[in-house]
Amino acid sequence: MIRIVNGYGVEPGANLDGADLSDACLYRANLMGADLMGADLRGAILFYANLTGANFSGANLMRANLWRANLEDANLSGADLYEASLRLANLGWANFKLANLMKTDFQFSILREASFFEAYFGPNGPDPRNFVGCIGLESAIFDDGVKEALMAGLEKLKAEGAEQ
Numbered sequence: 351m352i353r354i355v356n357g358y359g360v361e362p363g364a365n366l367d368g369a370d371l372s373d374a375c376l377y378r379a380n381l382m383g384a385d386l387m388g389a390d391l392r393g394a395i396l397f398y399a400n401l402t403g404a405n406f407s408g409a410n411l412m413r414a415n416l417w418r419a420n421l422e423d424a425n426l427s428g429a430d431l432y433e434a435s436l437r438l439a440n441l442g443w444a445n446f447k448l449a450n451l452m453k454t455d456f457q458f459s460i461l462r463e464a465s466f467f468e469a470y471f472g473p474n475g476p477d478p479r480n481f482v483g484c485i486g487l488e489s490a491i492f493d494d495g496v497k498e499a500l501m502a503g504l505e506k507l508k509a510e511g512a513e514q
Contacts, residue, residue, distance in 0.1 A: 478503030
C-alpha cells in the first residue's frame, strides 16, 4: 500500500524530485533510495523515517525534524538544513558537501564517515554544542582545521560541565 502525503506517493525509491512536502508528517516513512532532489521539506516531521540512500541534493530541509531518522549513505549535498534537527539520527556515510548546516542539531547522532567537506556552519564554523554525544565524529570528514576546532570546543564544553 502506497502512503499518499500532499498528493505524492511515499514509498521506497519514489521520485519526489522537486516535490512540495513542506510541513508534511512523514513519521516512520520509508523513502529508502528515494529521489528528493530539490524537494521542499521545510518544517517536515520525519521522526524514525528510513531515508537510507535517499537523494536530498539541493532540497530545502529548513527546520525539518529528522529525529532518529536513518540517513545512512544519503546525499544531502547543497541541501539547506538551517535549524534542522538530526538528533539521534544515523548519518553514517552521508554526504553534506556544500550544505547549509547553520544551527543544525546533530546531538547524539551517528556520524561515522559522514562527509562535511565544504559545508557551511555559519561565520564561526560549527557550534560544538550541536555535536555533543555524537558517535563516530573522529571518522567524519571536514575541511582542514574544522574538525580540530570542533573537537577542541567539545573538550572545552566537557571541562566546563565537569567544573559545575
